[in-house]
C-alpha cells in the first residue's frame with residue numbers, strides 16, 4: 113500500500129477543489145488539527161506518515177488579521193512546525209502563500225526572488241510561514257498565488273454577485289492589479305507539484321502561480337457582471353477612495369515563468385473559470 117497524501121484543510125476554497133481531484137487523500141479539519149496549536153499539526157503528520165503534505169488551511173480574513181494575533185500563529189508558526197515534521201519523515205511539503213508578501217510598487221511582475229515587504233498583518237504572517245518552511249530542512253514548494261475564487265467560501269466573485277442582487281452601480285478600485293486565480297487550478301498545481309517533488313527533490317523552492325491576464329479588481333468585476341448577465345454600472349476608483357483596515361499592494365502581478373519551466377504548469381485563463389463557476393452556481397441554484 114502506498115502512503116497517503118495528507119492535506120490540512122477541508123472546508124476552504126482550495127481544500128474543496130483538492131477533495132474533488134484527490135478523493136483518496138486524507139483531509140484534516142480544524143477539529144482534527146488546529147493550526148492555532150501547531151504541535152497538533154506536527155503530531156498529525158507523524159501519525160499518518162504521508163507520502164506528501166499539502167497545507168490548504170490558513171487565516172485569510174485580511175482586514176480582521178490586523179487585530180487578531182491568532183493569524184500569526186496559524187499562518188506563521190503552524191506551517192513552519194508542519195514543515196519540520198515533514199522534514200523528519202522525509203516527505204515533501206507543499207504550501208500556498210500570497211501576493212500580499214510584496215510591497216506592491218512599480219508595475220513589473222514580481223519574481224520569486226524579489227525582495228518581500230508586506231504591507232499588512234496577513235502578509236507579515238504569511239511571510240513568517242514562508243521563512244519557517246525555508247528554514248525547516250524539508251523538501252518544499254511554496255506556491256504564491258493571488259485573488260483566489262471558486263464556487264465555495266468567501267471570494268470576490270461571490271461578493272460581486274451578492275452585491276448585484278441589490279445594487280445597480282458599484283465603485284471598484286482600479287489601481288490594484290493582479291491575476292485572479294481559480295481555486296481548482298491551484299489544487300491541480302499542488303497535486304502535480306507534490307508528485308514531482310517526490311520524484312525530484314531538486315525542484316524544492318518558492319514559485320509563483322496566478323491566473324492570466326493581469327487586471328484590476330474593477331476589470332475583474334466587469335467580467336463577472338458581463339458573464340452573469342448582471343446590469344451593474346461599474347466605476348473605477350483609486351484605492352484611496354476605498355479605505356480598509358489593511359493596506360493592499362497596488363502591484364500584485366506575479367511572474368510565473370519559474371513554475372512553468374520547473375514543473376510544466378501554465379497560467380490558467382481566469383475568464384474561462386469565471387464562466388464555468390457562474391454556470392456551476394446557476395446549476396447549484398445559488399444564483400439566477
Ligand SMILES: NC(=O)C1=CN([C@@H]2O[C@H](COP(=O)(O)OP(=O)(O)OC[C@H]3O[C@@H](n4cnc5c(N)ncnc54)[C@H](OP(=O)(O)O)[C@@H]3O)[C@@H](O)[C@H]2O)C=CC1
Pocket residue numbers: 121122123124125126127141142145146147148167168169170171172186208209210211238257258259260261265266295
Ligand atoms: N483567498 C485568497 O484570495 C488567497 C488565498 N491564498 C492562500 O491560499 C490558501 C488557501 O486559501 P483559501 O482556500 O482561499 O482559504 P479559505 O479561507 O477558503 O479556507 C481557509 C481554510 O483554513 C481553515 N482554517 C482556518 N483556521 C484554521 C485553524 N486554526 N485550524 C485549522 N484549519 C483552519 C479553514 O477551516 P474552517 O472552515 O474550520 O475555518 C478553511 O478550511 C491559503 O494559504 C491562503 O493564504 C493566497 C492568495 C489569495
Ligand SMILES: Cc1cn([C@H]2C[C@H](O)[C@@H](COP(=O)(O)OP(=O)(O)O[C@H]3O[C@@H](C)C(=O)[C@@H](O)[C@H]3O)O2)c(=O)[nH]c1=O
Pocket residue numbers: 172173174209210211212257258259260267268271282283284285288329354360
Ligand atoms: C466589495 C468591494 C471591494 N472593493 C475592493 C477592495 C479590495 O481592494 C478589492 C478586493 O476585495 P477583497 O476583500 O476580496 O480582497 P482581499 O480579501 O484583500 O483579497 C485577498 O485575499 C487574500 C487572502 C490574498 O491572499 C490576496 O491574494 C487577495 O485575494 O476590491 C471595492 O473596490 N469595491 C467594493 O465594493
Ligand SMILES: [Mg+2]
Pocket residue numbers: 172173174266267
Ligand atoms: Mg477576502
